Amino acid sequence: MQDLVGKAFSDDTATVVIGHSLGSVIAYDLIRQKKITAPGIAGTAVHTFVTCGSPLGISAVRRAMNVAEPELLAMPAHIKWFNVYDPDDVVTGAAGLALGARNVTDIEVDNGNIDPHAALAYLRTRPVAQVATHHWS
Numbered sequence: 001m002q003d004l005v006g007k008a009f010s011d012d013t014a015t016v017v018i019g020h021s022l023g024s025v026i027a028y029d030l031i032r033q034k035k036i037t038a039p040g041i042a043g044t045a046v047h048t049f050v051t052c053g054s055p056l057g058i059s060a061v062r063r064a065m066n067v068a069e070p071e072l073l074a075m076p077a078h079i080k081w082f083n084v085y086d087p088d089d090v091v092t093g094a095a096g097l098a099l100g101a102r103n104v105t106d107i108e109v110d111n112g113n114i115d116p117h118a119a120l121a122y123l124r125t126r127p128v129a130q131v132a133t134h135h136w137s
Helices: 002-006 022-032 059-064 119-123 126-132
Strands: 016-020 048-052 080-085 104-108
Touching: 016 022, 016 119, 016 126, 022 048, 048 119, 048 126, 080 126
Parallel strands: 016 048, 048 080, 080 104
Antiparallel strands: none
16 A cells, blocks of 8 residues: 555655545655655655544554554654644544654544544644644644
């Protein structure tokens, strides 16, 4: 899956990466493995990473990625990491990532009661639009 997703990135793409659910895990791992890099460095440039409905806080997911407890998840210093979550979204463990990660900004949203994990619900939130367009204050 990483190879398939990684092929979508090139030197001309991806300054903002938005990953929903398992997509956030795949994108995080690509960044961690330096397959997606910083602006000005050879390879794909990323300056903002947005996780939505991410299961990265769940111990089983972290173990599958070989992230040992109590090691904190982390982004390189040049990448701003925003984690958008709905406390009613069971995939997130009903929590943000700040307790298990460094350099992450948790943003709580309300995606409604029908499907709080829906990708479209997350993408329609103001915080996702703001960070994707560099208007986060």
